[in-house]
Amino acid sequence: MSETGSGLADFLYKFNFTPELAGFIGTEREQFLLVGGGLDGGQYSARAQDFLSMVNSSRWTCELSACQVESRINPQKDLSAIKLEILENENAGNQVAHKLGLRLANLEVVSRNMPFNVYPDPRYLEIAKTISQERLEAACRVAGTHIHLGIRDINHAIFVNNLLVTHTDTLCGLGDHSRGERLRLYKVMAKNWQPMIYESPEHLFEVAQADGFVDNPRNCWKLIRISIHGTVELRMFGSTDNVDEILEWVSFAKSITKEVF
Amino acid sequence: MSQQERDMLESFNVQAKDLLASKDRFIKNGHRVKVGLESELAIHAMLSNSELVQKRDAIIADNSDFTDVELGASQIEIRTPPIDLISNGGIASLKEIYEKRFASVLDSARRHEVGILRIGANPFLPTIGVPRTDKIKYHLVPDFYNQHRSSRLDTMIGLGKNRIDIGDASVVSLFQSFQVNLEADSLEDACDKMNRSLAIAPYLLAFSGNARYLNCQDTKIQDVRMMSWEISHYVKTFCDTGNWNNELRIGLPRRYFRNIVDYLQRAGTFPFILYAPESALAISIGMTWLDARVKFIGDSAIVELRLPSTQPTTEEETMLMLLYIGRLRYSQVNKEQILPINMVRENRLSAMLYGLKRPMWFLDKNEIPVKLPTKVGLARELEMAMIGLNGLGLLSALNTDLLNFMFEAGSPSDRLAKLLNSVGDISVCDMEHALLETKMLVT
Numbered sequence: 001m002s003e004t005g006s007g008l009a010d011f012l013y014k015f016n017f018t019p020e021l022a023g024f025i026g027t028e029r030e031q032f033l034l035v036g037g038g039l040d041g042g043q044y045s046a047r048a049q050d051f052l053s054m055v056n057s058s059r060w061t062c063e064l065s066a067c068q069v070e071s072r073i074n075p076q077k078d079l080s081a082i083k084l085e086i087l088e089n090e091n092a093g094n095q096v097a098h099k100l101g102l103r104l105a106n107l108e109v110v111s112r113n114m115p116f117n118v119y120p121d122p123r124y125l126e127i128a129k130t131i132s133q134e135r136l137e138a139a140c141r142v143a144g145t146h147i148h149l150g151i152r153d154i155n156h157a158i159f160v161n162n163l164l165v166t167h168t169d170t171l172c173g174l175g176d177h178s179r180g181e182r183l184r185l186y187k188v189m190a191k192n193w194q195p196m197i198y199e200s201p202e203h204l205f206e207v208a209q210a211d212g213f214v215d216n217p218r219n220c221w222k223l224i225r226i227s228i229h230g231t232v233e234l235r236m237f238g239s240t241d242n243v244d245e246i247l248e249w250v251s252f253a254k255s256i257t258k259e260v261f
Numbered sequence: 262m263s264q265q266e267r268d269m270l271e272s273f274n275v276q277a278k279d280l281l282a283s284k285d286r287f288i289k290n291g292h293r294v295k296v297g298l299e300s301e302l303a304i305h306a307m308l309s310n311s312e313l314v315q316k317r318d319a320i321i322a323d324n325s326d327f328t329d330v331e332l333g334a335s336q337i338e339i340r341t342p343p344i345d346l347i348s349n350g351g352i353a354s355l356k357e358i359y360e361k362r363f364a365s366v367l368d369s370a371r372r373h374e375v376g377i378l379r380i381g382a383n384p385f386l387p388t389i390g391v392p393r394t395d396k397i398k399y400h401l402v403p404d405f406y407n408q409h410r411s412s413r414l415d416t417m418i419g420l421g422k423n424r425i426d427i428g429d430a431s432v433v434s435l436f437q438s439f440q441v442n443l444e445a446d447s448l449e450d451a452c453d454k455m456n457r458s459l460a461i462a463p464y465l466l467a468f469s470g471n472a473r474y475l476n477c478q479d480t481k482i483q484d485v486r487m488m489s490w491e492i493s494h495y496v497k498t499f500c501d502t503g504n505w506n507n508e509l510r511i512g513l514p515r516r517y518f519r520n521i522v523d524y525l526q527r528a529g530t531f532p533f534i535l536y537a538p539e540s541a542l543a544i545s546i547g548m549t550w551l552d553a554r555v556k557f558i559g560d561s562a563i564v565e566l567r568l569p570s571t572q573p574t575t576e577e578e579t580m581l582m583l584l585y586i587g588r589l590r591y592s593q594v595n596k597e598q599i600l601p602i603n604m605v606r607e608n609r610l611s612a613m614l615y616g617l618k619r620p621m622w623f624l625d626k627n628e629i630p631v632k633l634p635t636k637v638g639l640a641r642e643l644e645m646a647m648i649g650l651n652g653l654g655l656l657s658a659l660n661t662d663l664l665n666f667m668f669e670a671g672s673p674s675d676r677l678a679k680l681l682n683s684v685g686d687i688s689v690c691d692m693e694h695a696l697l698e699t700k701m702l703v704t
Contacts, residue, residue, distance in 0.1 A: 077419075077420075077424070078417075078418055078419060078420055078424075078482075078614075079415050079418070079492065080418065080482075080488045080492075080610060080613070080614060081420060081614060083610060084607065084610040084611055084614055087603065087606055087607040087610065088607055090603065090607075091601075091603055091604050091607050091622065092632070094603075095630065242507060244497070244507075247415075248411070248413070248414070250415070251411070251413050251414045251415040252413045254415045255412075255413045255415070
């Protein structure tokens with residue numbers, strides 16, 4: 001096998017497709033931790049570690065900002081089952097936050113006066129070391145909702161990615177509650193944000209080499225990306241208090257791709 | 262807003278104001294528990310739609326004092342008069358009337374050679390283009406929702422390999438529910454009872470799910486009735502008043518009601534669809550498809566529990582009614598905290614999807630929300646229901662053998678699934694046999 005061929009195979013090996021989960025949906029919801037409230041709306045609190053330790057669930061994880069946490073759901077096909085999992089996270093998270101004297105807030109963009117503490121996770125600490133303060137601040141100040149579509153294999157992933165990419169603008173508009181500010185900051189943070197149509201796995205590999213995510217596809221920050229979890233991930237949606245709105249986004253993604261599942 | 266809608270809203274506001282101005286007429290002495298039952302049934306036979314309608318109408322004509330039509334062309338609603346359960350012989354009288362009326366409908370059905378379905382979702386009819394009763398309101402309302410529902414909405418439901426399309430608002434024609442109507446002592450009491458009922462209802466649903474099969478296919482969902490209603494009627498853009506916004510007519514409100522004014526304000530935010538200004542308030546309340554709602558009939562404010570599906574037997578329905586009355590009584594007498602509504606939202610969906618199989622939120626002894634295995638939490642809920650019934654002198658009316666059976670044998674949906682799980686493609690004949698065995702089809 002040529003060096004390129006071997007490189008391509010190694011690259012594709014990083015994606016864990018699970019054919020039986022094709023068509024299943026996963027969601028990730030980033031939320032800010034706030035302390036206090038009242039008319040000033042509270043202060044951002046860098047207590048993600050305390051929160052995660054108390055919630056003690058694999059459905060919760062850290063983000064780059066120590067003021068944020070993320071909840072995710074088990075893959076589901078049925079809209080009501082997705083809703084239940086999101087509600088379970090919401091109620092469990094709110095209860096833990098309450099016990100810590102905190103609250104979880106669905107804020108799409110927050111002001112610059114937040115603490116820019118980075119969560120003490122080796123990957124995030126490494127990222128923080130390598131990016132400018134402007135990019136770090138941009139990354140810390142935004143939160144959103146990511147939707148994953150389960151995929152059979154790499155060719156299927158490319159097909160689904162390409163279908164969705166043609167709807168990027170509509171999807172961005174649908175999930176925007178900050179008049180584009182979240183996406184503006186996202187683009188400051190992620191230089192390779194622009195989703196792309198891939199002609200083939202080889203083309204994806206070439207883009208990965210050029211954009212610097214060939215060794216670690218998690219460093220692909222495109223608003224629509226093929227993720228290592230064997231999904232196509234939509235990263236453009238903002239934050240909402242309304243679970244049904246998340247389901248509307250899921251529905252739209254499903255409607256675009258319904259012919260291939 | 263069209264002129265007709267403006268007329269309706271104006272009339273609604275006048276009628277709501279009149280109702281509130283005469284609130285004293287709803288005050289009762291507080292020493293009675295007046296309950297009426299309603300249950301929706303469906304007829305079944307291998308006949309054409311028009312033949313089914315003829316049979317249905319004939320059965321209703323035979324029992325016109327206590328039956329009525331519903332949206333579905335094969336549905337019959339059966340009702341009892343309101344009876345004070347704690348009056349001398351009250352509960353026995355309600356049971357007797359309810360059973361007699363069902364028996365009478367069944368006799369008519371037999372004469373007309375059709376069976377009676379006692380199930381939350383009719384598994385024999387299609388989910389799209391379900392035959393409706395030929396009345397103007399039964400055309401206008403579902404058509405409105407079909408027209409306004411987002412075309413992007415995913416309307417396929419099911420937890421297993423069968424995914425069934427419920428993207429037609431007339432899918433509600435397939436669904437039968439069991440409703441408990443409880444007279445309140447005042448408008449304030451009605452609001453309090455309604456809020457508490459919203460929180461209690463998912464516990465009842467967790468062990469009484471009876472709407473699992475659609476199109477003779479297993480959705481693997483314990484009770485598809487209300488979720489199908491919500492999805493097929495998913496139109497949110499109309500309700501936007503600041504006080505209430507982004508609401509569905511169906512299921513749970515975003516928050517508990519502060520008082521009856523608040524309840525009426527919410528009711529008035531939805532599109533009226535039908536035009537009859539003289540009945541604007543009644544139309545609006547009639548289309549308040551919450552799990553529990555307040556209705557106004559004469560001088561009575563009535564809290565109606567609507568979440569449970571029709572049960573396989575009238576005995577099971579009577580048992581659910583008693584548990585509800587007892588649990589509500591306990592909650593009111595002890596001025597219990599009510600579970601935060603977002604936890605109720607989770608409980609409700611959990612009960613619909615998985616019945617007893619997934620943990621639910623309960624209030625612990627200190628009234629702090631705690632998540633427990635549902636069977637564990639329900640044991641305490643039942644205890645509280647029994648304390649409430651005891652306080653009313655109704656505990657002896659509770660059939661504890663039947664209650665134990667329901668927990669041991671599983672929900673009606675579980676019982677049906679036990680018979681059908683081994684069947685690959687379920688035929689009409691397979692379904693009929695399983696329904697007969699579980700008493701969900703009576704011939």
